[in-house]
Amino acid sequence: KQEVTQIPAALSVPEGENLVLNCSFTDSAIYNLQWFRQDPGKGLTSLLLIQSSQREQTSGRLNASLDKSSGRSTLYIAASQPGDSATYLCAGGGWVKAAGNKLTFGGGTRVLVKP
Amino acid sequence: DTEVTQTPKHLVMGMTNKKSLKCEQHMGHRAMYWYKQKAKKPPELMFVYSYEKLSINESVPSRFSPECPNSSLLNLHLHALQPEDSALYLCASSTLLAVSSYEQYFGPGTRLTVT
Numbered sequence: 527k528q529e530v531t532q533i534p535a536a537l538s539v540p541e542g543e544n545l546v547l548n549c550s551f552t553d554s555a556i557y558n559l560q561w562f563r564q565d566p567g568k569g570l571t572s573l574l575l576i577q578s579s580q581r582e583q584t585s586g587r588l589n590a591s592l593d594k595s596s597g598r599s600t601l602y603i604a605a606s607q608p609g610d611s612a613t614y615l616c617a618g619g620g621w622v623k624a625a626g627n628k629l630t631f632g633g634g635t636r637v638l639v640k641p
Numbered sequence: 642d643t644e645v646t647q648t649p650k651h652l653v654m655g656m657t658n659k660k661s662l663k664c665e666q667h668m669g670h671r672a673m674y675w676y677k678q679k680a681k682k683p684p685e686l687m688f689v690y691s692y693e694k695l696s697i698n699e700s701v702p703s704r705f706s707p708e709c710p711n712s713s714l715l716n717l718h719l720h721a722l723q724p725e726d727s728a729l730y731l732c733a734s735s736t737l738l739a740v741s742s743y744e745q746y747f748g749p750g751t752r753l754t755v756t
Contacts, residue, residue: 558742569647569731570684570747577742615683619743622689625696626672627735627743631683 528553530618532632540640545603547635549616554594557627558619561590561601563612564634570615574601606639613637644668645748647732653754656722662751664715664732673715674745675707676731684731690715691737722755729753 529552539545549559558577562570574583576592576599583590587604603610613636617629645666654660664673672691676684689697690709704726706718715732729752733745 560744562747567729567752569645569749570733572744572746575742575744621743622697625691626674626689626737627745628686628689628697629684629745631685633683 528556528618528620528630530616530630530632532614532616532635534635535633536636536638538638538640539606541606541608543606543639545601545606545610545637545639547601547603547614547616547637549599549601549632551597551599551618551630553618553620554597555620556594556618557621559590559592559599560617560619560629561588561599562615562617564615565612573614606637608639608641611637611639645732645734645746647730647748647751649751650749651752651754653756654719654722655756656724658722659718659720661719662717662730662732662753664717664748665713666734666746666748667713668734668746669712669736670734670746671712671737672735672743673709674733674735675715675717676733676747678729678731678750680728688717719753722753724755727753727755 561573574590589602615634619627675687678684688707708716729750732748
């Protein structure tokens with residue numbers, strides 16, 4: 527059974543500093559790994575998806591890496607802004623034949639970027 | 642358009658009421674998901690529908706009854722709920738195409754309060 531962990535649970539940084547968010551998973555047979563952002567009381571916004579055959583993905587200030595052998599993924603956010611304040615969730619995908627991609631979520635990292 | 646819509650946004654119901662949550666997507670996705678998210682916790686998978694058939698039921702109590710009337714719509718029928726069922730209910734969708742990344746797109750959620 528896949529287990530996903532995110533440490534730390536909360537992080538506070540001054541504006542302009544780079545953010546490094548960690549995600550670890552127990553089953554290296556991961557199908558893909560997806561990073562989400564969630565604002566309080568809102569739904570999830572997909573940030574990046576890394577397929578199991580990839581090592582990293584980039585979108586603007588965001589870069590996510592995947593190391594299956596060590597069971598780790600890292601999300602980097604460059605030059606953080608107050609608007610980046612949110613909870614960031616990673617989720618490991620497990621493919622179930624004819625049933626879709628079953629996501630197992632980590633507990634999330636709550637980020638506060640101080641002006 | 643990568644939008645998943647959910648109605649209503651908020652719902653307050655008594656323990657003897659019957660209500661339904663609705664989810665809709667027009668991305669042509671053939672997998673749709675229901676998640677439950679308690680405060681300060683990650684989402685937990687409840688049900689998966691693939692090609693309009695229930696493919697995964699994560700041992701959810703029968704007071705939750707999902708329905709997928711067509712490829713764009715997903716409903717969650719609620720009956721005789723308990724106060725501990727109060728949560729944010731999230732709907733998501735993804736493709737089932739072998740060449741796709743199976744990225745899941747989430748709706749904004751329905752905030753349910755059971756009194």
